[in-house]
Amino acid sequence: MKAKQNRTDSFGKISTVDYNQLQAALSDAQNIVITTHRSPDGDAIGSSLALAGFLKPKQKNVTVIVPDPFPNFLEWMEGATDIVVFESQKEAAEDAIETADVIFSLDYNRFDRVAAMGEVLKSRSCTKVMIDHHIDPDRSYDLILSDTSASSTAELVYRCAKEMNWLDHLNRPIAEALYAGIMTDTGSFKFSSTSAETHRIAAHLMEAGLVPEVVHQRIFDTNSYDRLQLLGYALSKKMDYDAARKVCIIALSLSEKNRFRYQKGDTEGLVNYGLSINGSKMAVFVSEELGGTKFSFRSKGDVNVNEIARAYFNGGGHKNAAGGRVEMKIKDAINYLKDVIENKLEF
16 A cells, blocks of 8 residues: 655656545445446446446445436446436435445546535535546545546546555456546547556556457447437538637537437537547537536647636536536527637637
8 A cells, every 4th residue: 555645656647645544444434435427428437337346345335326327338337237326316326325434526526517416425424535537626525536637537546446456356347347438538549648558557458358349339339320310410410610710519409309319328429520620629519408508628739628618618627628518598508609709719
């Protein structure tokens, strides 16, 4: 076990977690809750299930709780069927949180990122541990493993497991979950956050039984006919490219999504098509939801969409990938977005 790190090491930027304290907290704990952010993605689910896989051999009661449903193309991971969805299983989720000795926050760094579940988590008096790679973490957590240079939260879970001497428990299901998180959050290893260490971790996961193409197929090659029809419609009818500002907007209303029998995750990755336009600097996917409109921002180079999302869209994330939300119908939300782009931003 290693003492508190407060340094720059081979993994990247400064980590503030004290692994001795984490070991002590987990040794005394019987009930452990692992939580992740609203609209869970591959990194959120993969890192959570991997951490649960590392903890279960230690005879702990481990519950993974998500604020709302996750895409069905992630349901193949071991343990996914046991995940508690706060939105539809509120009583079970609250009971698990109420009896928790340790609560982990994975892939988010503020309790307002988990909707109504955040208030329940904040009210619980127990050890709270953050493992995350987003900007500006809430420092009120008891233990923090935060590194904005990390490719993914799954990479940080692997790092934590290494420091805690848990890698003896690494098996194929855990390796697949970690790889799912790393692969999806790095855009299949093409984003700038992908480091040599990221590839070394992937190699170790392969040694533990991971077959990369199997995970890739389970996530990316399970499209429904309706999803492909929706993507075709969005790209052919709903893509608006401003060549002068080099910004692409793709917007879908709730009724348009319902026309194609939308399922959770059907628009995953859609925003990246806008960014792939030659010369594009920023792409925004605008999605109308019940009670508001969500934004997914992607950018290249020095265009900091984290700052844009924080300043104007009640959100945040990474420099080149962020999200936000406004309580507006989609027509008003698009007009607001265009006003911000035209009058508030410099390209």
